[in-house]
Amino acid sequence: MAVSNRVRAALTTTVLATAATGFMAGCAAGGEDDEEQVAYCTDENGEIVDEDLCDDDGGGGFGGGGLFFLYLGGFRSGLPVGTVLPPGGTRINPGDSVARQRAGLPATGKVSAGQRVSGGIGSGIGNRAGTGAGS
């Protein structure tokens, strides 16, 4: 009975070889941004406003007479209205469903203040156990 691969030849492992080359070159991608991304509804000055103003039903970035954005970045969750967020986040037009999805937000509808959009796996108790995920 055969106990080894059918063809006695080097394996085709293109993805692995490419990843290895990249890793050895010190440009390991994928893990450089492990900051949690949190979205708020803000005005043009980065001040957190009521989330209803960013409901895309309100008309594509304009609501209540001003210009409002979904502002996404490595912020703490649960910040109150009135807080001014630091620069460096990503501004998303609440009416742009493609941009919203690209940022990991629901394509339409209201985004709750401080909604956590990713980072909900891998940051928990288990992953701080001091050993690798493999076994």
Place this chain on the structure above:
Amino acid sequence: MRRIESGIVRPGWEAEIESQGLVYNRTHLPGGAVRSYWREGPFYDFSMAEVQELEGAVSQLFQMCVAAGDHLVDNDLFDRLHIPPMARPQIRRTWAEEPPSIYGRFDLRYDGEGPPKLLEFNADTPTGLVESAVTQWNWHLFTGQGRDQWNALHDTLVSAWRRNLTRWERRTGVRPRVHLAWTSEETSGEDRMTVAYLMDTVVQAGYEAIELVVEDIVLDDGDGRFYDQQGRHLDVVFKLYPWEWLVEDEFGPAVLADGMRPGGTTWVEPAYKMLWSTKALLPVLWQLFGTDPVLGQYLLPAYFADEMPSTWRTYVRKPLWGREGANVAIVRDGEVTVQLPGRYGTEGFVVQEFAPLPDFAGVDGPHHPVLGAWVVDGEPAGLGIRESDGLITDNLSFFVPHTIDFTAPR
């Protein structure tokens, strides 16, 4: 089974194995020294009869694990396993429906004389795959040592994806894309390379493979479904991330709820692997099969710590959910003689008869091998050996390649 000490050393082997994917070869020791995880030169050799004995044992062990799973689910023994209540419906569902499952690794004690004995089953997130499937296969081909190697990993992984994904596609009517995820907390490159290699096997099975880190998995709190950062739904996710961590994470309840809905994300390995990746499997197997004259020979006596026979003075104590040897203790005459540090154990322990690993000593001292026997799609598929100087195989062990029917050159 024997250990050949002075095999061929390939010129430039270190750069070669790194470029082939073993980027985590350089092991940083406590104290700052760096050494190679891969052993170049020494290797283990088996007769074909020994490999067939190991294959037979692995088949039987897998069947025993299936029976143990039925026993645990049918008798609702989740409390004993310390599996949280919220995970149980998903475990029951996946156990009944058999969604895609690709691989696992039995760790065996074996010396070529007595039958192989199960030490544990790494059923959920086994690593050591790149060195088993790729590095040692290339070593075998290049050095020409041995008539063969127990290594059908690549072929069987490709077949396993093809079979499982075709079945998934027929059931749902959707051609799945497969996301493969690792945690960015793991910085040695091991998890990332494992995922990259598995991507190769997915692609060769004819499906789209997309790399992802678990930290980037997006939960849409509108529809409760999971997406990647580009907004693509996660149809099938291979996760190199243990279930017992996943269910504790913030998205854990959403993962479990989504999995119960039609069109939800399929996670590979499935949630039922929690039944097997806990060390609680060991006393359950012993209870079910310990007295069977054929099957019992592959098991070591094992008990939940609170049911340990009062006569036991020498044994190994393992935490239910430990990894890489963490918190494993060897107790002799009632005293802990060796213990690895770690943070596990609050969830309880099992005890297993102390069966010291064999020593294939060389000029450089003792070598205690553990055989990692791979199961792919429920069938024996290959072997990877790690050896340690000490009796507990931890994350500082060495990987040593193997051959079948090696004949020394004259």
